[in-house]
Amino acid sequence: MVTNCANCPLRKIDVFKDLDRDELAYMQRFKHGELKIDSQSTVLMEGSNSPQLFTALKGMGLRYKTLEDGRRQVVNFVLPGDFIGLQAGVMGEMKHSVEATTPMVLCVFDRSELWSLFKTQPERAFDLTWAAAIEEHFLGEALATLGQMDAIERMSWGLIRFFMRCESLGLVDGDRCPFPYRQQDLADTLGLSLVHTNKTLMKLRQRQLLSLEAGILTLHDPEALKELAALEIEPVVQRPLI
């Protein structure tokens, strides 16, 4: 456990960088531990009584909301380094859950420890807020996509965005990156039906812009895709705003 936390990506993304040289003290202070979950298992983050916050360490998944009638909206893909849980429990209506699409390792720590973090480790708190700002920005962009763009634009946007996130995590090999999601997941991300998602993917494949099979996404022509996405996409900024 402790050894695992030594190379905890929390540090990698600088959210808790330089926390403490003593790993044991780190564990104790934040009461955090490791949680392994299988592929396809879900973590429900109900209302404010979700006492825990997570950071994804390994694996991939997705974060989504469910409506009572079964409709599902994927809010974002979950990649290593992502901080999850703050956004739950603010208001109380839709169910907010995280599902692993590959085996995952999460770093868990107690929500009650958050306040002490702000008091004792302002730098880390600052980084955490910065992470929230990045997420907020991403959601605004997603909102514009669902509100204004058609199927092809949405698909291009979604796949490029995912690819670039992988890129910044060093998960890209040439023009290929892992993509452990089903077309249904993509549909629920982009606000399209499964069928239409499939057809849109086909169009892009036929235009030789990408291929998507066996959990591998390949972008043959990222530039053309960016054109289609109707926006000039810049890489994700990692550095703070001071």
Add this chain to the structure above:
Amino acid sequence: MVTNCANCPLRKIDVFKDLDRDELAYMQRFKHGELKIDSQSTVLMEGSNSPQLFTALKGMGLRYKTLEDGRRQVVNFVLPGDFIGLQAGVMGEMKHSVEATTPMVLCVFDRSELWSLFKTQPERAFDLTWAAAIEEHFLGEALATLGQMDAIERMSWGLIRFFMRCESLGLVDGDRCPFPYRQQDLADTLGLSLVHTNKTLMKLRQRQLLSLEAGILTLHDPEALKELAALEIEPVVQRPLI
């Protein structure tokens, strides 16, 4: 100026509560000042070189993104107490702007002061992060709305959400609240065309669920609207998560 900051809503929403008894010191420490803008004027928040953060003090407006081809997505309505500016400048593609739809008063302070806030006033920093979490949650809900709901559901959701925000600010009089927006603004919020927005509004009016005229929104049957919005809406929580 200083007197104006004495009843600065920053305190009201507890983001900067109990900052300093001395208003002058408050002003000096955060180099913040007052900015009055007319109705229909806009503030552009380009990339990371937007050096300022705002809090809305008085009036209403909207925060939106613009695509190169002119399409516009309203991200959220701006009401007194809203903290704006963190989300800009993280990545760099769509233009992010704020437009006043009534005369507004903003409280401005320097982005460079943010870091000192985290070091010296952890409680305020904590509240700020909490505010970001609320916003993040709202955006997730908006995303689910644009991705999964049809026109009537979207309209019901949007108007109820706005009404409840007004409620929590004490701006509601009976079943009426101010609504200083055009139908085009609503359309760009909900991802609908202007004509369809109009038709949808008409349907809801004919069902006696609401009326919307002369800048006043009246909800005759909030319960029925909540049913239509396909979600059980809870009031916005103001208290922190410790």
Add this chain to the structure above:
DNA sequence: GTTCGTGCATTAAACTACGACATAGCTGAC
């Protein structure tokens, strides 16, 4: 006062992108 212009709400008619449904193929699990 009339006349024009401008901005917004309203309504109707033509067109289209997308969803619903149905069906079939493909793969791996058992």
Add this chain to the structure above:
DNA sequence: GTCAGCTATGTCGTAGTTTAATGCACGAAC
């Protein structure tokens, strides 16, 4: 083998967009 879950395509209906015309309030010019 069968069964379950995912992908692939075709047809058709509809919820939505686009365009355009009308009305209506308000202000400026004269």
